[in-house]
Amino acid sequence: MTKERTESEAVTPPTESINGAINRKAQRDSLWKRFQRTRLLVLLMVPGLAYFLVFHYGAFIANAVAFKEYVPFDGLWASPWVGTENFSRMFGDPEFWHATWNTLFIALLQLVFFFPAPLALALLLHSLSSDLLRRFTQSVIYLPHFLSWVVVVALFQQVLGDTGLLNATLSDAGLHTVDIIGNPDAYKPLVVLEVIWKDAGWGTIIFLAALMQVNEQLYEAAAIDGAGPWRRFWHVTLPSIRPIVILLLIMRLGDILSVGFEQMLLQRQSVGPEAGEVLDTFVFWQGIVGGDTGYAAAAGLFKGVVGAALVFTANRVAHRLGEQGVYK
Numbered sequence: 001m002t003k004e005r006t007e008s009e010a011v012t013p014p015t016e017s018i019n020g021a022i023n024r025k026a027q028r029d030s031l032w033k034r035f036q037r038t039r040l041l042v043l044l045m046v047p048g049l050a051y052f053l054v055f056h057y058g059a060f061i062a063n064a065v066a067f068k069e070y071v072p073f074d075g076l077w078a079s080p081w082v083g084t085e086n087f088s089r090m091f092g093d094p095e096f097w098h099a100t101w102n103t104l105f106i107a108l109l110q111l112v113f114f115f116p117a118p119l120a121l122a123l124l125l126h127s128l129s130s131d132l133l134r135r136f137t138q139s140v141i142y143l144p145h146f147l148s149w150v151v152v153v154a155l156f157q158q159v160l161g162d163t164g165l166l167n168a169t170l171s172d173a174g175l176h177t178v179d180i181i182g183n184p185d186a187y188k189p190l191v192v193l194e195v196i197w198k199d200a201g202w203g204t205i206i207f208l209a210a211l212m213q214v215n216e217q218l219y220e221a222a223a224i225d226g227a228g229p230w231r232r233f234w235h236v237t238l239p240s241i242r243p244i245v246i247l248l249l250i251m252r253l254g255d256i257l258s259v260g261f262e263q264m265l266l267q268r269q270s271v272g273p274e275a276g277e278v279l280d281t282f283v284f285w286q287g288i289v290g291g292d293t294g295y296a297a298a299a300g301l302f303k304g305v306v307g308a309a310l311v312f313t314a315n316r317v318a319h320r321l322g323e324q325g326v327y328k
Helices: 004-009 015-037 039-067 085-091 095-112 116-126 131-145 149-160 163-172 185-212 216-224 229-254 261-271 280-287 293-320
Strands: none
Touching: 015 039, 039 085, 039 293, 085 293, 095 116, 095 185, 095 280, 116 131, 116 185, 116 229, 131 185, 131 216, 149 163, 149 185, 185 229, 185 261, 216 229, 229 293, 261 280, 280 293
């Protein structure tokens, strides 16, 4: 009897194994069924996924250029290996550090003045009682985002340039004219103002979507308790949209050393490289114009490493403060 029971147990798998196999098969079937239901959406996702795989993840291999004396005719692998020589040159180059300082200063100004602008604009739009007026205003403030930087810079030059509308008005009134576009001291605040004018309206989309998810009953309860508009904003609105604000802030920190290549390149000549050189234009002049590709790639890799470190650090700090962050 004992022998038969032992043989039966050896032949018959445990109940847990059977249940596990059934669960795995059910999961596979469920995954396949979900794919069948959403196959059109998956197909629509393929081009975007291919773009990121090729131009973002696949491009990682080109970072090897930063460790080589790259010769285009020899190719990536045949170019001589120089190790960290490009980085040593870069860290000892005063022009690189000057471009880095300009980039950080402009990024700080954008973080202080541009980042809150879409939130403030979204709050104003959300407070409008007329849906028609809100939609019309949204359509108007979205439009500058679709203009190229060539058009935006040309508009600002026509208004604030040496012979622009502002100086023409001042001259007609017998007042002293000012050249804001060509003034190196006014350059950094000017580029931040251009970014706000162009992209603040577009940035309201995410904040408006977050504001739409706030429970209206919370506002009603706060009003019943005697909370005014400011206290409702501080105790209801901000806590409700705080995860979105922190998420966007972390993502902005990852891109903090990219302050707009086209915008800076178009205005660099008017103020000179002393005020207008940033890391993006530094890489362009060193790599594309100067032909020192390995040196330019080292500067670009430095920018990417700093951005990644800021994202990891900010995300860790967000978790310590009890926020969700970008990833777990």
